[in-house]
Amino acid sequence: MENTKDLQSSLSSNLLREKRYRSFLEKCANHMTVKNIAHFGSKLMHQEKLHYHFFEDHSLFKNALYLTFFSLNLPYEYQDSKYLKRKISKEEAISILKLFERRISERVPVQYITHEAYYSGYKFFVNKNVLVPRSLMNSQFEDFLSHVHWENYRVLDLCTGSGCIGITLALLNPNIKVDLVDISSDALEVASANVKYYGLQDRVRCIQSDLFTNLHDKYDLIITNPPYVPEIEYAEQPLEVKNEPKIALVAGKDGLDILHQILTQAKKYLNPNGMLIAEVGYSAAITLKKKYPKVPFQWRKCKGSKDESLLYKITEFLIQWTPLLDSIFLCEAKGLPD
Ligand SMILES: C[S@@+](CC[C@H](N)C(=O)[O-])C[C@H]1O[C@@H](n2cnc3c(N)ncnc32)[C@H](O)[C@@H]1O
CATH class of the missing domain: 3.40.50.150 (Vaccinia Virus protein VP39)
Incomplete structure (x- = not known):
């Protein structure tokens, strides 16, 4: 029930981005993977002129990939191609797109969205404070x-x-x-x-x-x-x-x-x-x-x-x-x- 509601409710109050999200969901419906949704997110983040905010490799792709892994509860070992090729459902894609939208509309570092940051290989809880x-x-x-x-x-x-x-x-x-x-x-x-x-x-x-x-x-x-x-x-x-x-x-x-x-x-x-x-x-x-x-x-x-x-x-x-x-x-x- 909730999933259907999720699919119908809008992803962004910005009409252009809403259109882009919908078009991605339609175009990629049958072949959505971790890699292609992260590429989509990174492209959108570039278009919106986001700052990489000191994230790995100074990369917006890594920003998008990290949010994707977080949303799917995958270990953040994105180099492993088995995760990049992992197929994702439309419901999963919607949850990921919502995280992209927060990153874009709120202009916050990814770690404020996930409430975790890695430092020296250790995980730390973080928030906006x-x-x-x-x-x-x-x-x-x-x-x-x-x-x-x-x-x-x-x-x-x-x-x-x-x-x-x-x-x-x-x-x-x-x-x-x-x-x-x-x-x-x-x-x-x-x-x-x-x-x-x-x-x-x-x-x-x-x-x-x-x-x-x-x-x-x-x-x-x-x-x-x-x-x-x-x-x-x-x-x-x-x-x-x-x-x-x-x-x-x-x-x-x-x-x-x-x-x-x-x-x-x-x-x-x-x-x-x-x-x-x-x-x-x-x-x-x-x-x-x-x-x-x-x-x-x-x-x-x-x-x-x-x-x-x-x-x-x-x-x-x-x-x-x-x-x-x-x-x-x-x-x-x-x-x-x-
Ligand atoms: C650059 S951040 C560093 C945080 C952390 N050490 C790190 O490396 O991620 C500086 C910190 O200094 C704190 N701060 C600013 N003025 C201060 C003061 N007068 N006395 C103690 N802490 C202060 C801020 O609240 C902030 O948490």
Whole structure:
């Protein structure tokens, strides 16, 4: 009964898109597969000038494919051709088209539709109250952990959002205790759900605080992916980004309002041999180097996921000479301003 109703009710309030959905359903009625509905979705998303929103391979096809897999409850191993060739029924197609329509009409990241995001191979619950996890620091987490002088095995993930960074570190190293800190209680609800999902309540705490205001402990490692988008750059962001919390992105005129506070206060919250690690965005890195000439930042570049292609190797070779791409720093407590 419900299916018949579903088939009759409109898929979009936009007449042109409604026509396209109906025409796809008619034309492909007898040979609908995962692959061709994802291609249809991706074509539509291109026509509607959607932004890929940092999704895999910067690809709108992957946006559409992911929504298709999610709707069909398939494991997201889309490279496997047996899934791409899977036939889909008209009812299944309608459910998928409804997800495409949400992506298009609401201009939200796909993860806000599915309420899940993958980061470092781990699944995180997300909603509109947190930034969709995408910090490129994760390709260097194991290296970061190996650089820390452990004294009390305590880590602070400052500006935690979904908790993706602190939780991943806790999963990578079972000896550490992690505090997840955010100013937003809505974000902390999400982080707390993720802590519970991984059963980490005995090692990972959520604390609401405006940066260090409510903190009293010392840590071996403070790691942070704070807001660092300059106001003027925010204005130019695609709608998908603007539908993420503004407080997660913007940090004053030059994007450094939060970073200045972290840099000038972190020492007090670090053990003497502790370390601060922060992601800062390309334009911020240049300003920070000028503004704090005495701070011995160890700059790193954000690397994409490693692959064996020639293009990756050439890019890797070229970026190591480009100071413009410095976007993560490590700094020992001793070198930080008092
Ligand atoms: C760029 S998001 C990073 C979220 C997460 N760490 C990640 O990498 O996906 C920045 C986070 O900082 C939080 N935030 C902004 N201002 C803050 C402040 N003054 N104190 C604590 N957290 C703050 C925002 O609520 C947001 O969750």
